[in-house]
Structure formats: C-alpha cells, structure tokens
Amino acid sequence: MNNLVYNEMLKLVKSKRIVVVTLIIAVMISMFTYAQYREMENVKKRLGDTDWRTTLQQSIIDMQNRIGSSGISEEWRNQLKVRIDQSQYYLDHDINPQDPGAPTFLRIFLDNSMQLLLPLMVMIIASDLVSSEKSLGTIKLLLTRPVKRWKILMSKYITLILSVSFILFIFSLCAYVISGLFFGYGGWGAPILTGFMVKNGELNTVGVHLIPQWQYILMVCGLAWFVSVVVGTLSFMLSVLIRSTAAGMGVMLAFLISGTIISSIASSWEAAKYLFMVNLRLTDYLQGNIPPIEGMTLPFSLSVLAIWGAIGFIISFLFFTKRDIY
Numbered sequence: 001m002n003n004l005v006y007n008e009m010l011k012l013v014k015s016k017r018i019v020v021v022t023l024i025i026a027v028m029i030s031m032f033t034y035a036q037y038r039e040m041e042n043v044k045k046r047l048g049d050t051d052w053r054t055t056l057q058q059s060i061i062d063m064q065n066r067i068g069s070s071g072i073s074e075e076w077r078n079q080l081k082v083r084i085d086q087s088q089y090y091l092d093h094d095i096n097p098q099d100p101g102a103p104t105f106l107r108i109f110l111d112n113s114m115q116l117l118l119p120l121m122v123m124i125i126a127s128d129l130v131s132s133e134k135s136l137g138t139i140k141l142l143l144t145r146p147v148k149r150w151k152i153l154m155s156k157y158i159t160l161i162l163s164v165s166f167i168l169f170i171f172s173l174c175a176y177v178i179s180g181l182f183f184g185y186g187g188w189g190a191p192i193l194t195g196f197m198v199k200n201g202e203l204n205t206v207g208v209h210l211i212p213q214w215q216y217i218l219m220v221c222g223l224a225w226f227v228s229v230v231v232g233t234l235s236f237m238l239s240v241l242i243r244s245t246a247a248g249m250g251v252m253l254a255f256l257i258s259g260t261i262i263s264s265i266a267s268s269w270e271a272a273k274y275l276f277m278v279n280l281r282l283t284d285y286l287q288g289n290i291p292p293i294e295g296m297t298l299p300f301s302l303s304v305l306a307i308w309g310a311i312g313f314i315i316s317f318l319f320f321t322k323r324d325i326y
Helices: 002-014 017-047 052-068 074-092 102-113 117-126 131-136 138-143 149-183 213-241 245-265 270-274 283-287 298-322
Strands: 191-194 197-199 202-204 209-212
Touching (some): 102 149, 117 213, 191 213, 209 213, 213 245, 213 283
Antiparallel strands (some): 191 209
16 A cells, blocks of 8 residues: 555656646735735725724724625625624734734635635645546556555545645645745734634624634644545545546536635525535634524534545545446
8 A cells, every 4th residue: 555655646746736736825825925915004004003903993993884884785794793793802802813924824814715725726636636547548557456446546545635734734834934024924822812603693702712823723724624635535536437637627616616605695595504615614613703504513514524525435436446447
C-alpha cells in the first residue's frame, strides 16, 4: 500500500495540478488581501478615526438603517438583527471582533471560503484521480497488476486525503504570510467570543465564552478539513463514475454553486437541509449566525455531511471493484 500511495502522489505531482492549485490560492489571497486593505483605508478616510469601536458603531447604524428599509426579506431582516445584537455584545464587553493582523484575516478568510473557494480547490484534484486514468487508457494497465482493485482505489483515496491536508495547509500558510505583509503577523492571542446561539430568531448569549484566536483558528481549520474531505470524496466518486474529468468537475461545480443559492432562499424548503451543499458553512454555528433552515445545528450538519461522504465512499468502491473498467 505504501508503494501504491507513493506512486499516486508522484503522478499527482507530475501532473502539475498541485502547482496550479497553489498558484490559484496565492493569487486569490493576494487579491482579497489587497481588497481588504483598501477597504480599511476607505473606512479611515470616511470616519477619520481608526478606533475599532467607532467602526463597529457605524456598522451597527448601517445595519439598523437597512432593517428599516422596506425592500429586504424577513429572513435577511432577522439575520441583521442577530448581527446587531452580536456587535453590541462585543461593544459592551470591549472586545474587538476584527483585531487587525494576519491571524484575523486567516480566520475570516477561512470562514468565507469554506462553502465555495476551498471546495473548488479540492475538486480540481479529486475529480481527476480516476477519470484521467480512464481517458488516457492507463487504467487497464494498472488493473493488470497483481494487486486487488480495492487496494488500488484505496491508494488513490489516501492520496486524496493527503492532498486535502496539503491544500488546507497551503491555504492557511498563504493567507497568513501574504496578509501579514499588510496587517502584521500579531494577534494569535486576541480574544474571540464563541458560543452564540440563535433560537427562534433571537440571539442567546448564555453559552458565550472567550477563547484565544489561535484556538478558534484550529477549530475552523478542523471544520474546513472535514468539509474538504466530504467534498473531495463526492468528487472522487464522480471521478470513478464518469469517464470525463471535465464532466465530473462540471457536475460538482453545479452542486457547489447551487448550494450558495439554495442556502439564501431555502428557508421555507425544509427538506433542503439534507443536501450536503447546504451544510458546508459549519463555522456559522461557531459565530452564532442564523442557519439557512430552522432546526439545523452543528451536530446535524456534521451528521449529514458524514452520511453523504460515506455514501460517496461506498459507491466509489462498489463501482470500481464490481464493474468492468473500459
């Protein structure tokens, strides 16, 4: 098995996909970092004050004005009310929720990348692991070796897990190093509030507690890794089922994009909470954001994703070991 995994990793490195993904991540993070830097500069010019309390108070005023407008939906109005309560809680306890620094950028960037950007990077790798062998015809040569089929596929799946871990590491490293050039590298010990809960559209702060930012980032990275593994497993399944890499990527891309749309409009479609793409933003539960559908919790979303991942894993091995490969 070790030799099989080594060979798969070697093929992956030679295909240059890891290099392409790394370059994409570096470029995207550079763009987002510069955009965040420009936004901070614009806030300084507009408010004439760099104090975070002034910025947060202005944000609360802006959200209150938006709530008063007649053109927003009831769901969005409820989310704004919860955000206002959270921001006021930070003010009352004299805690800066966005303490400037690379760790803060890393935390926020991971939060916002978990539903689409990070899964897309994983998909680029996972959707090609088996389908490329089919399209090139090398799968027949591979299956003629005196090795059981499930071992061959397992070596590819282990390669996927290692690739997911590497992508998340590169993702975090680039976010920290590049953003640190603009915002500095301090802030690992900054206090972060977590434990917010939303019940019936109201913010519950009973379980709120402080943790250092490094601990919160580790929690976010763990959730991001789990989401990436599930998305990678489903992409891996499509790679086994579909001969064309482009077709497999297209199917998964459609699911991921539809997930962002459904999450914003599916409050009345209760069955949508069982779709994997609606459960990808696991960090929303850490932040106390309103879930897309009433009744969704962190254990529920973890269970749904785990079931989808298990189904993708089982289908991949059943198809690969039982069906003729041609």
